[in-house]
Amino acid sequence: MKKLINAVDAVVPEALAGMAAAHPGLLRVDPEHRVVYRAAPKAEGRVALVSGGGSGHEPLHGGFVGTGMLDAACAGEIFTSPVPDQIVAATTEVDRGAGVLHIVKNYTGDVMNFEMAAEIVDMESGIEVATVVTNDDVAVEDSLYTAGRRGVGVTVLVEKIAGAAAEEGRPLEEVARIAGAVNAAGRSMGMALTSCTVPANGKPSFDLPENEMEIGIGIHGEPGRHREPIAPAAEIAKRLVEPVIAELPAADGEDRGVIAFLNGMGATPLLELYLMYGEIAKLLDTAGITVARSLVGDYITSLDMAGCSLTLVRATDEMLRLWDAPAITPGLRMGA
Amino acid sequence: MKKLINAVDAVVPEALAGMAAAHPGLLRVDPEHRVVYRAAPKAEGRVALVSGGGSGHEPLHGGFVGTGMLDAACAGEIFTSPVPDQIVAATTEVDRGAGVLHIVKNYTGDVMNFEMAAEIVDMESGIEVATVVTNDDVAVEDSLYTAGRRGVGVTVLVEKIAGAAAEEGRPLEEVARIAGAVNAAGRSMGMALTSCTVPANGKPSFDLPENEMEIGIGIHGEPGRHREPIAPAAEIAKRLVEPVIAELPAADGEDRGVIAFLNGMGATPLLELYLMYGEIAKLLDTAGITVARSLVGDYITSLDMAGCSLTLVRATDEMLRLWDAPAITPGLRMGA
Missing domain, CATH: 3.30.1180.20 (Dihydroxyacetone kinase; domain 2)
Known part of the structure; x- marks a missing residue:
């Protein structure tokens, strides 16, 4: 195996640190929760977008944090879902009083952990969370890690288009509708x-x-x-x-x-x-x-x-x- | 060999065609001369920038054609200098009456062909051409294809910074000075x-x-x-x-x-x-x-x-x- 890494168990946190160093004007990273945030948070009253998933798909998702796209991205281990704690931390941090949209690729672990996080957030702070699950891959009906179609490329387009809708000040219900429409059309x-x-x-x-x-x-x-x-x-x-x-x-x-x-x-x-x-x-x-x-x-x-x-x-x-x-x-x- | 190609001798023209198809608002491609141009040419009276070299280094150079960077990029065969005809065609096409800067990586074939093209342009049309040769690679003193240091990464920064100077309306002598300064500092x-x-x-x-x-x-x-x-x-x-x-x-x-x-x-x-x-x-x-x-x-x-x-x-x-x-x-x- 030929890779530009140090220890195999340090790849994700070290890559996140490098990402933060490379983009100080755009991003900040919470190393404890492994969440990538915008350097300058969104204004109050706007819907926030949180995504995340296993690492190894870069620039997805951390590279799409910024004006017009995501507010936070939770980085799991390589090809492994982030845990609910990470998603709870990110959701709570980015909420600006208008609710948070979770963008989740359709893999069993991701769907379960984002769902659990949404429930915890609801109990702990009452922040309103809507979720869109992307499932655009026509290759297989079910897969190793998925019931139903896998979520792949359309996720990038959902993050761009729903991100723009949130930036315009649309309410959560609208942003979620648009995200769902892009996924359904992809x-x-x-x-x-x-x-x-x-x-x-x-x-x-x-x-x-x-x-x-x-x-x-x-x-x-x-x-x-x-x-x-x-x-x-x-x-x-x-x-x-x-x-x-x-x-x-x-x-x-x-x-x-x-x-x-x-x-x-x-x-x-x-x-x-x-x-x-x-x-x-x-x-x-x-x-x-x-x-x-x-x-x-x-x-x-x-x-x-x-x-x-x-x-x-x-x-x-x-x-x-x-x-x-x-x-x-x-x-x-x-x-x- | 595993590659997404058709015939090996069609790689460069087919990739250029795909590039034009992917960026219709930004680029146009002259398939005969294998030159990438801006879709919307620069205003009269501004210095134009032409670069080029062997293909296989994408996005360099064709991907840096556009507002604030290059006016044209000449694509040679893979790892092979473009020929003088291509460079003459590009230089003549993009001149807006203020002269043209050639940005050339220091490889023997590239330097020779850009030099020859500048002489032909001078004889044929009297367009003023200045040249910066990038030579930033400290790895080896001379190499297989180079006398002196090879031109590598600094070329991207020269194209960005000199391109911005040209866009501001600086005269050719100034744009060339700035390009040379970036190379010398890199x-x-x-x-x-x-x-x-x-x-x-x-x-x-x-x-x-x-x-x-x-x-x-x-x-x-x-x-x-x-x-x-x-x-x-x-x-x-x-x-x-x-x-x-x-x-x-x-x-x-x-x-x-x-x-x-x-x-x-x-x-x-x-x-x-x-x-x-x-x-x-x-x-x-x-x-x-x-x-x-x-x-x-x-x-x-x-x-x-x-x-x-x-x-x-x-x-x-x-x-x-x-x-x-x-x-x-x-x-x-x-x-x-």
């Missing part, structure tokens, strides 16, 4: 050329022969749909576009096109990601799907896995307007 | 955990045993200073910080600190990069060096190499002001 599919290696395990999570790829992979190295020989990028693009389109909701009213998000898994060069995006754009065009907005890069990664995932969200005018709103975070910066 | 050092694989070669550029790392590696897989057993991140940080500090110019007047840039080589997870930055920040603090600004991420990569490089620039007030100016590019976005 579908994703991923693929891997290589496994990731979890530091504590010291070896690749799975074996993938030199001439094979895995289609439908999860962001923790969970098995996907099938393996097949490595194909040209144009063929790989079809393996992602076709199943996503097949389950993409139809436009409700006038067609505003999609937000297309091609995500790198952590060890995929940007050169290859752009090439893949070119292939995907051609297929979408052929399918009569208009790309209203696009995002290409490493946003929800799986440690050192090589591969990519495609997320499409059927857009509405409201989503596009909130997508274009300013965001000032280490991981995503737009219009400000 | 020093870098890189390391690799793994080799990169050039698609046309189909196998890793060099063999690095499972328990070794290479210190002083170049961005094309050129040999560095030495190999040694993999060490903890805190030790690796020393291998980078000490030689950079040893050759870092002293402050000229009052000490404004440094711009610290920790770069990922393409396959390094952001989690590890942040962890490394934390170690580097501690060492700089111990050495009495104040970090005035920091940048952490994949900005000048080496295909799918795992590793990182550190660049420090001894800052002046002028550099910091220009660093903070707005930039709207696919690869780097600041304050706008």
Whole structure:
């Protein structure tokens, strides 16, 4: 195992410390609870957004803390849910009297711990909490760690769009509705050329022969749909576009096109990601799907896995307007 | 070789096409000359900036085309200089009557081809061209492809800071002076955990045993200073910080600190990069060096190499002001 780390059990706290050092103007980190906060808290009366999950998916979630996106992100151990204490601390800290939205990827541990935290917060302080659980991955119906579809790429778009709604001063019920609408309109599919290696395990999570790829992979190295020989990028693009389109909701009213998000898994060069995006754009065009907005890069990664995932969200005018709103975070910066 | 590509000889044009598709509002691509331009050209009377070099270092250079940075970037084949024709086309296209600055990394082929292009432009159209050659890598005195130090990470900072100066309307002589000052104030050092694989070669550029790392590696897989057993991140940080500090110019007047840039080589997870930055920040603090600004991420990569490089620039007030100016590019976005 080749990694830029010290001890395997110190990876998460040390990475959080480095993140705080790298972005002193944007972030502060509570090392005890392993929570990333905005350096400058939001104004009173605004809805706050808390997310979190296992580490190893950076910049998700800590990199999306900042103006226009999250107020706090709780970092679990690598590929392990944060515990309720962390989520309670974050929720209590960021509440500005208007309630808190929890954005949770659909994995059993995450859903359970965020639920438990919401109950504790309700008992302890009466802060109103709403929750959106993202479940956009069409690859598998259930998985190792999930009942129902897994939450993957759409989570980034939910954090951006719901974050903008909160920044505008919308009430909790509205922010939660918008977050739920983005999730409901989003579908994703991923693929891997290589496994990731979890530091504590010291070896690749799975074996993938030199001439094979895995289609439908999860962001923790969970098995996907099938393996097949490595194909040209144009063929790989079809393996992602076709199943996503097949389950993409139809436009409700006038067609505003999609937000297309091609995500790198952590060890995929940007050169290859752009090439893949070119292939995907051609297929979408052929399918009569208009790309209203696009995002290409490493946003929800799986440690050192090589591969990519495609997320499409059927857009509405409201989503596009909130997508274009300013965001000032280490991981995503737009219009400000 | 596992890559998201079609044919090995189509990688660069297809990646450029995908880049154009991904950023229609920011970029346009001339596929014939393989040049990336701003979608909206700069106003008349402003100095224009042209850079370029071998592909495989994305987002450098095409990802830094946009307001506040470059006007055009010429893409060579992977790890191969662009030819003079490309540079002539780009220089002629972006000139707004105030001259053009060429930003060139110090590799023999790049320097020669940019020089030849400047001569052709001078003969053909009389456009004034100034050139800054970056040479910040302290690892080796000469290298496989270079007489003198190699140009690496400081190139990103030169493009940002000189780009801001050009956007302000400074004359060519001033923009060139500022670019030269950033380069002169900058020093870098890189390391690799793994080799990169050039698609046309189909196998890793060099063999690095499972328990070794290479210190002083170049961005094309050129040999560095030495190999040694993999060490903890805190030790690796020393291998980078000490030689950079040893050759870092002293402050000229009052000490404004440094711009610290920790770069990922393409396959390094952001989690590890942040962890490394934390170690580097501690060492700089111990050495009495104040970090005035920091940048952490994949900005000048080496295909799918795992590793990182550190660049420090001894800052002046002028550099910091220009660093903070707005930039709207696919690869780097600041304050706008």
